[in-house]
Each structure stands twice: as structure tokens, then as C-alpha cells.
Amino acid sequence: MVDHSFFLRMLFYSFFKSLVGKDVIVELKNDLSICGTLHSVDQFLNIKLTDISVSDSDKYPHMLSVKNCFIRGSVVRYCHIPAEEVDPALLMDATRKEAQQNKQSAGA
Amino acid sequence: MLGARTTKPPPKKRSSIFTYSQVNPSPDPPGSVINSIPNKDYLINATLGNSLSDDLHDNYMPGLLSLIDSLDRPILVHLRDRRTIIGCLSSIDTYGNILLSNTVERVYAMDFHADIPRGIYLVRGENVALAGEVDLSSEDPDKAKPLKQVLAWQEAERLAREEKKRRIRHMSYEAGILSLDDTLEDEFYQ
Incomplete structure (x- = not known):
């Protein structure tokens, strides 16, 4: 039994790892948008941001005294990433490769 | 993993009663963070096994594990039910369970x-939405108000939210849309 979601998750995990050090905006499910530098990411896509700023800080006053934060992957709605850091063709290739690997390991 | 856990941890150094003012405002330089607190090695090995600890000593701590940097420092944890708690981070594990003191x-x-x-808090990992180190000395003291007053304001805000929700439910009922009643005040539920 092959856990396909595992491979796909690993793909996005490596994708996020390639974005480490870049400025991203993370939008949470409670509509809070946090802008910061991606410090690290783990296999659950938990995210650590450094040097953060919040756009509507009067709605979320608790974020004012926080400079670096850890965000649980399950509460993230979107990640806005700089367009120049993404190569869609490369991502598509990687996805096909993962799918191919999944097929092979499922057949074996 | 289990093997690592059975190795007996070094006895925890009993620190004096934590006060926020005692916290060193300037963080340790990179690399020295892990070595400065004796419990960290044990924590890292217990959570990851020994295989990755070499990486970790180069200060590479991805995602969840980066919270180890904040051990023994005040952190702010925002929970899924809109609550915010602030405490001294005592322990974490790979599930994201968090133990806070004071x-x-x-x-x-x-x-x-x-x-x-609130004393000591053990938060189950799934309820943590966000955790970050706070610099309590940089806070504006004018923003702190008596508890009673803030609670009254908060209650008023909650009632306004309820009323809005009730109206939306009523309007969708009129339009023939059945909306599920979200009894749990979970702002991250989607």
C-alpha cells in the first residue's frame, strides 16, 4: 500500500524548501495575512516566518509584539509567493516524475 | 525514536521562578543557542532521534522544531478557539504539543x-494555530486595561458577532439555503 499523498506532500515540501529566505505572505483561515521571510518549513508544511508584519494589525492586535512566528500547516489557507521564484514548467515536470514513481512503486 | 526516548534525560535544572523581565532581550548568536540550555540536546534527540542531530547542531531546525529556539522564553500561542495565551515555553514534541509555564x-x-x-498549560498540538516569541518589554503599557473592563468589551464584541451570524443564518434560511450551525467557535474551521 503506497501512500500517494505522502509523495505529493514531499513534492510541495521540497518546493517550499526552495523558497526559504524569500519574502512570502501567508494567509490563515481566520483571514489574517502575515507577511514575512520564510525561515523554514517542515514535512507537514508548518511554516516559520521571521521579521513578520501584519497588514490589518488593529484587527489582530496580538501580532504587534511578535517578530518571528511558527504557523501550523493546517491553519494556512494560501501562501502568496513571488512569481519570479516559481518555474511552472519545472513544477509540472516534477509532478509527472512523482506520478511516474508512484505508478512504478504501486506496480512493484 | 522509542530508543531515544528511553535514555534517561538529564535532571532538569530548576530555574528560579520565571519573570518576564529576567529574559535576555538579545537572542543568543546562532550556533550557541542549542548549547546554552542543557535540556535542548535531550529534547532534540527525543523528538528526532540521533540521526538528525548533526544537522540540528548546525542550527538547522525546520518548521515545528524551530520552536526549540524559544525554549525558556516567553511565547505567544494563538489557539484555534480565538484564545491567546502567553507563557514561558517549557517543552514541545513532534506533534506540536506545547507545555507552557507561568x-x-x-x-x-x-x-x-x-x-x-492561568499557571501551567499543556496545549494539544492540533489546537495551536500560531506560536511566536514575544518581546514583552516593547509593549505599550497604555494598552493594558483592567480585566473587568476588557471582559465587558469583549462580551459586547462577541454579542455583535453572534448577532451578525444570526442574521446571516436567517437570511440564508429565507433564501432556502440550509447553513450548518457551527457551535464550536473555531475561527480556523473550514
Whole structure:
């Protein structure tokens, strides 16, 4: 039994790892948008941001005294990433490769 | 993993009663962070096994594990049920369970806040939405108000939210849309 979601998750995990050090905006499910530098990411896509700023800080006053934060992957709605850091063709290739690997390991 | 856990941890050094003012405002330089607190090695090995600890000593701590950097420092944890707690981070594990000591629950209304002392908090990982180190010395003291006042404001805000929800439910009922009643005040539920 092959856990396909595992491979796909690993793909996005490596994708996020390639974005480490870049400025991203993370939008949470409670509509809070946090802008910061991606410090690290783990296999659950938990995210650590450094040097953060919040756009509507009067709605979320608790974020004012926080400079670096850890965000649980399950509460993230979107990640806005700089367009120049993404190569869609490369991502598509990687996805096909993962799918191919999944097929092979499922057949074996 | 289990093997690592059975190795007996070094006895925890009993620190004096934690006060926020005792916390060193300038973080340790990179590399020295892990070595400065004796419990960290044990924590890292217990959570990851020995295989990755070499990486970790180069200060590479991805995602969840980066919270180890904040051990023994005040952190703010925002929970899924809108609550915010602030406490000294005592322990974490790979599930994201968090143990806080000298915890206060911080209640917000408008942009004012008040603290309720809560003692020791063990938060199950799934309820953590966000955790970050706080610099309590940089806070504006004018924003702290008496608890009673803040609670009253907060109640008013909650009632307004309820009323809005009730109206939306009523309107969707009129339009023939059945909306599920979200009894749990989970702002991250989607």
C-alpha cells in the first residue's frame, strides 16, 4: 500500500524548501495575512516566518509584539509567493516524475 | 525514536521562578543557542532521534522544531478557539504539543488587553494555530486595561458577532439555503 499523498506532500515540501529566505505572505483561515521571510518549513508544511508584519494589525492586535512566528500547516489557507521564484514548467515536470514513481512503486 | 526516548534525560535544572523581565532581550548568536540550555540536546534527540542531530547542531531546525529556539522564553500561542495565551515555553514534541509555564491568558477587546493568570498549560498540538516569541518589554503599557473592563468589551464584541451570524443564518434560511450551525467557535474551521 503506497501512500500517494505522502509523495505529493514531499513534492510541495521540497518546493517550499526552495523558497526559504524569500519574502512570502501567508494567509490563515481566520483571514489574517502575515507577511514575512520564510525561515523554514517542515514535512507537514508548518511554516516559520521571521521579521513578520501584519497588514490589518488593529484587527489582530496580538501580532504587534511578535517578530518571528511558527504557523501550523493546517491553519494556512494560501501562501502568496513571488512569481519570479516559481518555474511552472519545472513544477509540472516534477509532478509527472512523482506520478511516474508512484505508478512504478504501486506496480512493484 | 522509542530508543531515544528511553535514555534517561538529564535532571532538569530548576530555574528560579520565571519573570518576564529576567529574559535576555538579545537572542543568543546562532550556533550557541542549542548549547546554552542543557535540556535542548535531550529534547532534540527525543523528538528526532540521533540521526538528525548533526544537522540540528548546525542550527538547522525546520518548521515545528524551530520552536526549540524559544525554549525558556516567553511565547505567544494563538489557539484555534480565538484564545491567546502567553507563557514561558517549557517543552514541545513532534506533534506540536506545547507545555507552557507561568501562563497568562491574554484577552483582547478593540486594541486593549488584559491578562488572566492561568499557571501551567499543556496545549494539544492540533489546537495551536500560531506560536511566536514575544518581546514583552516593547509593549505599550497604555494598552493594558483592567480585566473587568476588557471582559465587558469583549462580551459586547462577541454579542455583535453572534448577532451578525444570526442574521446571516436567517437570511440564508429565507433564501432556502440550509447553513450548518457551527457551535464550536473555531475561527480556523473550514
